[in-house]
């Protein structure tokens with residue numbers, strides 16, 4: 001297992017862990033992240049560029065938003081929002097890299 005850290009989403013701790021791609025053991029070859037909203041856990045595939053990991057993390061956090069706020073979105077819509085939020089931060093020099101090491105990292 002890879003590196004683990006903690007982020008906060010809606011005042012709740014969420015454990016993030018980088019894992020090998022094959023960890024997901026999923027039929028879809030394009031799986032780069034996973035989330036367990038109830039348990040507060042996110043898994044990020046480690047075979048991605050740093051920027052892609054970040055976008056994947058944002059994607060999984062949006063899943064938590066949807067769960068918490070009872071919003072139903074298609075996977076495709078979540079992907080689009082994640083890209084939009086990622087670019088918003090990047091183009092405005094908002095330091096979202098901190099998401100990859102937690103508040104105290």
Ligand SMILES: [Zn+2]
Nearest residue numbers: 059063075078
């Ligand atoms: Zn998703």
